[in-house]
Amino acid sequence: MSEANKQQGLMEKLTALAKRRGFIFQSSEIYGGINGFWDYGPLGVELKRNVKNAWWHDMVTTRDDMVGLDCSIIMNPRVWEASGHLGGFADPMVDCKQCKGRFRADKVWAVKVQSKAGVQVLGVEADDEPHARQAAEPALAKIAKKQGSADVLEVLSADVTLLQPDLAAAFACPSCGQMTLMPARKFNLMFKTYVGAIESENSVAYLRPETAQGIFANFKNVVDTSRVKLPFGIAQIGKSFRNEINPRNYTFRSREFEQMEIEFFCRPNESAKWYEYWRDLRHKWYTNLGLKSSNLHLREHGKEELAHYAAGCADVEYEFPFGVSELEGIANRGDYDLTRHQEFSGKDLTYFDDEAKERFVPHVIEPSAGVDRTCLALLCEAYEEDEVEGEKRTLMRFHPRIAPLKAAVFPLVKKEGMPEVAKAIYRDLKANFPVYYDEKGAIGRRYRRQDEAGTPVCITVDGQTLQDQTVTVRDRDSLQQVRIDKSRCLAYLKEKMGLI
């Protein structure tokens, strides 16, 4: 089997396990599902919550220079004009049915030529009409030589097919020359809705395509109310929506997804330093969750990849079975966003630096992470098959910090008072963490069931417990068992999770 096939097999096994154990379900599955939307089941929601809590704990709670925020999903549409989401990303495109090429509609031109042989259409790709005519010249010369004359009747941009789709038949593909272009379509990836009961042009609104803009829009509010001083960050976790053309790779590219974003504001002359700081810190953070550093890559964007306003950008990438893909982007966005919002809102978004006695628009570093992508990476990373005494075993090697269940408690057998002791331990632990109690069937089966859920330890009450108050603690990864006093269970778990 090739490496690619093996990797593909891994995704299939992983999606089967995720379904079987209640990590991830297809959204509205009983109605046939809906493309690009996913639900988290009982184990999945714990995993996801653990990821978000770890991020919030590490990026907000334990830091002195960060405050949190939770913005609405629907905002004044002017926000998206200022951010550029409404303008530049709605370029109409045309596709060729024949050669599968895709072109920006305003760059595809039809040059209609009249000769003795009749009217024919030349398809060219050019920035504007003069360039289109220029590009058509060699072909024109050829026709003129053959037919004696070649007169240009009309030069048309494929833009017109946006309003008049039937005109698409009058265009030739600039790549293959066939008359097989489809009408232009807009690729605006924001979900549109209407605010209020009446659907009119004035009531159009959008579901946010990123959480970041809510932070910029509230910059002044936070500065005015929170006594923050540069450099400081504003953090937010929340849902975002993008009407992706082609959702793919399980939950990796969904139309509804959750982001963990920070806008870290700093003095302009310190932005390069802070950019490096956040890039490296965020890269390292994923290893704390249990992602192997050999599967994590930090990829610095080349100059040609950068947005015009960005001074630097790096992606934290993970080696998924379906390829190396982005978990988080860290960008040095300069003062672009605040300046834009200042222009569009007419409100002053400058910061007054009391030390230097000067007023300026802060620069910003944006570490923007995907919650669902991180969860998917953790699932991929954790999945493992090994062999125990000749039997195949499937287990999820989650770091105890993010494991959905922290422990399971079993009586070795369902008699002699063992269930009562086990239940008491379970109640005690359950008050602190998600813990599972199970007394059904053979002990081996119960262990294996927890292995698939990724539960780090199983605590078993046996005959000896009744004598000396000790229980066995079985480790998911090593299968080693140790005896500890039953009163130490909580401390043992906390230690495992790195809490003490």
Add this chain to the structure above:
RNA sequence: GCGGGUGUAGCUCAGUGGUAGAGCGUCACGUUGCCAACGUGAAUGUCGUGGGUUCAAGUCCCAUCACCCGCUCCA
């Protein structure tokens, strides 16, 4: 969006136009003395969905939806 593939029980999958199945899992009872033990029994199906052909459709035809792969896209 284009092309190819797939869709039957919770999972993995058999199923020749003629009574919907298996393995695993789940549940109940019994048994149990540390790694998917055993016995007995049980539940679970819009055969993705909607049409059509046929005496009869899981099976043939059409449409549609979802998933996977390749291209494309990815602020």
